[in-house]
Ligand SMILES: Nc1ncnc2c1ncn2[C@@H]1O[C@H](COP(=O)(O)OP(=O)(O)O)[C@@H](O)[C@H]1O
């Protein structure tokens with residue numbers, strides 16, 4: 194019983210990661226699954242794919258290592274957040290595909306709620322913005338559009354869950370309908386202050402409360418599963434960005450992590466204080482242990498690593514993401530190309546769904562190298578936007594507590610050039626740990642700690658090890674000039690709505 198299995202059910206793939214008793218990664222299995230785009234702005238997943246890839250990768254990782262499930266002390270689950278499923282309480286059959294966090298179909302419902310004067314209630318209760326990103330209006334859409342759904346919901350015959358809940362339900366063969374506080378906090382139905390579902394918001398959206406899962410701490414008893422053979426307890430659950438915050442051991446107020454995958458999600462620990470945002474950031478739960486929530490300010494950027502994918506797939510100027518390093522180094526320092534990668538609008542702190550990307554400063558000398566450098570720089574500039582919003586919202590972050598160094602992870606954090614530019618444009622050090630699998634690590638630690646094989650919070654924090662530190666080297670005057678140019682570019686981009 195010396196191993197822990199982390200299940201990471203993400204937006205484009207499911208992964209299973211096996212950790213040993215020293216919290217080291219033993220083996221990883223990964224499977225992608227299809228994305229469905231039934232209409233413009235709609236994004237769906239087939240629930241059967243989410244389930245099948247989860248089970249297959251879990252079995253694969255055990256088969257590859259020859260480790261029997263009897264040696265698993267626990268399972269931890271981390272997941273793409275906000276994505277919404279509704280299923281039958283008797284049969285477990287979903288009524289509709291999973292509606293993915295990126296899906297914009299409920300924009301009109303959100304606008305109507307805003308016009309009805311409900312924005313302040315949502316903001317004050319849930320810490321979130323009234324936006325289709327979150328689960329609440331997606332649940333309402335399913336109840337409104339699937340035949341007989343509302344009647345069945347009112348009769349207590351339907352269940353709602355984010356992906357963690359859906360997996361727990363299936364792993365326990367319908368015995369457990371539960372979620373954790375971090376996932377609940379992304380539904381726009383959860384009162385983050387009271388730590389309970391909001392009767393008022395559920396009433397507003399006509400969502401029967403019998404559909405909602407029971408909310409637990411992140412390290413808790415979520416039932417047992419025999420899907421891998423012998424019974425294994427599920428003892429840890431957290432949304433993926435919160436799991437990364439835990440995996441980076443950002444346990445003190447003022448500590449912050451930023452994950453650079455397809456998009457970028459930055460979370461700043463604000464301790465036992467839910468800090469309301471005046472700058473269009475989200476107030477959310479970082480983690481909940483021993484019944485005590487720890488809060489965070491979150492900024493979400495939609496395009497980070499995806500801008501590198503665009504260099505590869507859209508422009509064809511690289512074959513592999515890592516080639517951007519040499520190109521950026523070779524770029525003409527006299528050129529000042531700025532790319533605003535608003536491919537799907539801009540996220541925090543702008544929340545401009547309708548603008549589209551732009552390039553500024555083109556000359557006849559602008560080539561692949563300048564494009565690559567500007568693409569990598571756009572990730573740094575956007576992170577500074579978030580950091581400035583956080584500092585404006587919470588002066589403690591601005592003053593610095595001695596712990597305000599940014600901890601980075603995710604695939605793009607492997608790019609030294611990008612991390613150096615990030616430190617330069619922030620004017621603050623950037624720390625990169627040896628283990629970039631922080632999301633899975635967070636889920637594994639929650640489960641293994643609850644099982645008693647991993648250290649407590651302080652002990653775990655002590656295991657966090659920096660592999661690299663990037664110190665700012667840019668002159669402050671140059672930093673200010675470059676950032677002012679970025680801000681002007683964003684303002685101009687927002688001024689041109691999409692066609
Ligand atoms: N060396 C690199 N330089 C720049 N970008 C990179 C590098 N390696 C990976 N990336 C980018 O990181 C992203 C993959 O990160 P990952 O954490 O796996 O993302 P996700 O979990 O969202 O799929 C891709 O968008 C890729 O373009």
Ligand SMILES: O=P(O)(O)OC[C@H](O)CO
Pocket residue numbers: 202203204205272273274275294432433434454455456
């Ligand atoms: O699956 P990821 O890594 O793209 O993360 C998605 C986020 O949880 C969405 O809020």
